[in-house]
Amino acid sequence: MILKTFGWSFGVTVAGLVVALYFWGWEGFAVVAILSILEISLSFDNAVVNAGVLKRMNEFWQKIFLTIGILIAVFGMRLVFPVLIVAVTAGVGPVEAVELALDDPDQYSQMVTDAHPSIAAFGGMFLLMIALNFLFEEREVMWARWLERPLSRLSRIDGFSVGVALAALLLTATTVASQAYQHGGHHADKTETVLLSGLAGLLTYLLVGGLSGYFENRLEDDQEKLEEEEEAARRAGKKTTVVGASGKAAFFLFLYLEVLDASFSFDGVIGAFAITNHIFWMALGLGIGAMYVRSLTIYLVRQGTLDDYRYLEHGAHYAIGALAVMLLISIRWHLPEVVTGLVGVGLIGWAFYSSVRANQREAAEGVEPKHVSAGG
Template sequence: MAMAPQKSMLAYLKWAIISTVIGLALGAALGWQTEHTVAGMLKVFFICAVLAVLEISLSFDNAIVNANKLKDMTPVWQQRFLTWGILIAVFGMRIIFPLLIVVIAANVGPWTAMVMAASQPEEYARIMHDAHLPIAAFGGTFLMMVALGYFVDEEKDIHWIHWLESRISRYASVKGIEIAFVLTVALLFSRLLEGADRDLFVYSAIYGLLTFLLVEVLGGFLDKSQETASAAAKGGLGAFLYLEVLDASFSFDGVIGAFALSQNLFVIAIGLGIGAMYVRSMTIMLVEKGTLAEYRFLEHGAFYAILILSVIMYFQTLVHIPEVITGLGGAGLIGIALWSSIRWNRREAGTI
C-alpha cells in the first residue's frame, strides 16, 4: 500500500462518517417504524450512537493489531482485507453470528431465529445471554494466546516495560510455554465455577486454544504454498484468515454486551457496524502513515490491552463488567503507550 502522509484525518474518516450518517438515519427510521413516536425515534437513535462509541472504544487495540499484521501483507491482500474483511466483520459478526448462536442454542432454523429476533426480542436476548459463558471462555482464550504470542518472542527487542518484557521474551525458546500458561490459567479459573458451567468453560477454552493453533498452522501452510507459487505473496490468505478470527474474538464481547442496551438485533447491527467502519479507517491510517513505527510503544499498549481484555472475558463468566470499563481501560493503556512513545521520541531528539 502506497504511503500517503499528505492525507488528512478527515480523508481517512470519510467513509466512516458517511456510514455514521446513514446508520444513525436508519436507526431513527427504525425507531419511528417500531414505536411510531418521536421519543421512540430519538431513543433508538441514541442507542445506535452509544453502541457505535462503545465499539470504537473497544476496538482501538483491534485496529492497532490489524495494522501490525497488515503492514507485512501485499497491497492486494491489504485491499482484500479492507473490503471483504470489513463486510465479514459488519455482516458476519454483527448479524449472522448472533443469529447462529440462537440457531445452535435453541435448535431452531435460521429463518426462525430471524423471526425471533424481530418478534420476540426478549427471548432472543435471553438465549444470547445464556450463551455468554462459552463465548467468553472461547474468545478470552484466543485473545490471551494472541497477546502472549507478541510478548513471548525471542526476536522482540523493543520493550516498553523492560524489566518484565525482557524476562518474558527469554522464555520463547521453551516450546509450548504459551499453551501451557493459558491452559493453566483456564483450568485454575474453571475452579471458580461449579457443575456444568465448569465443564463448559474448560471445553470452550480448549476450543479457543485449538482454533488459535489451527489458524496459525493453516495460515503458515497457505502462505508457504503461496510463497512457492510467488515470492511476492507474503502475508496472503493465511494472514487474512488470522485477522478475521481475531476480529471475531474482539467482537464477541461487544455483541453480547450490546444486548444490555438493546434487545433489537437490527439496532445492535447498526450501532456496531458504524463502529466497525471506524476501526477500518483507523487501520488504514495506521498502515499508510506508518504510525506503528513512529510510536514505538503503541503496539505494546494494544497487546497489553488485549491481555487484560482476555482476563476480563474470563471474569465476565462470574460477574458482569460494563463494556464502558473495558473500552476505557483499553483506550487508557493505548493512550499511556502513546504518551510514553512521544516522550521517548523527544528524548532521542534531545529536546528533553
C-alpha cells in the same frame, strides 16, 4: 488522507443514523449512536494489532480487508453471529431465531446471556494466546523492560505459552465456570462447556496463527531467493518474472485477521445487549463502529504510526491480555462495558505517551529514533 481513509466510514455513519431516525425515531438514533461509540472504544486495541499484521500485506489484500473483510465483520459478526448464538442454544433454525429476535427480544437476550460462558471462553483463550505469544517473544524494542525481558527468555521453552494458556483455562473451568452467570442473576455449572469452548479457541489460534506464520515464513524465504535471482539476472542482462507465495501468505494473514476481529467482536456484541435487545439497532450501531475500526487500521498502516510510536503495539497487546482475563472473569461476574473499554484505551494511551517521551528524549540526545520491525 483523512477523507480518503475514513470517507466510507463517514458515509456509513450518516446513512445508518438516518435509517435509524427514519424507522425508529430519536430513540433508535440515540441507541445506534451509543452502540457505535461503544464498539470503537472496545476495539481500538483491535485496530492497532490489525495494523501490525496488515502492514505486511500488499495493497491488493489491504483492499480485500476493507471490502470483503468489512462485509464479514459487519454482517457476519454483528448481525449473523447473535442470530447463530440463539439458533444453536435454542435448537431452532436461523429464520426462527430472527423471528424470535423481532417478536420476543427479551427471550432472545436471555438466550444470548446464557450462551455467554462458551463465547467468553472461546474468545478469551484466543486473545490470551495472542497476548502470551507477544510477551514470550524476544524483541529489540521493549516497553516494560522489568517484565518483558524475563518473560522473553521463556520463549526458549517450546510450547510455554500454550502451557500457560491451558493452565489458565483449567483454573477458569474449575473455579469461575462452576458458578457461571446466567440470565436473571442465576448461576449454573458450565465447567464442561467452558473447557470445550476454551480448547476450541486455543486450537483455532494454533491452526490459523500457525498457517499464517508458516506461509509468511515461506513468503520471506521466496522473496530472498527471488531477490538473489533478480540480482543474478540483472548482472547477466536478463529479465526475470517475480512469482512468489504472497497469495497464500496474504490469504492466511487475512484469515487470521478475520478470526482476530471475531474474537474482539464477542465483547462488543455481548456488551450491546446491556444497552438494547433490538437486533437491527445492534447491527447498525456495531456495524458503524466496525467501519471505523477498519478505517483506523488502514490509517495506522499508511501513516506509519506503529513505526513512529514504538510502544503502541505493546500497549495494544497488554490491552488484549487484560481483555482476555476480563472475558474469562465475566463468565461468573458481570463486568461493566465501560471498564473493558477504559482499560484498553488507557493502556494504549499510556503506550502512546511513553512513545512520544522516548522520541523526545532521543531527539534531545541526538540519537536516531528506534522503530518497530515489520514483525512487531
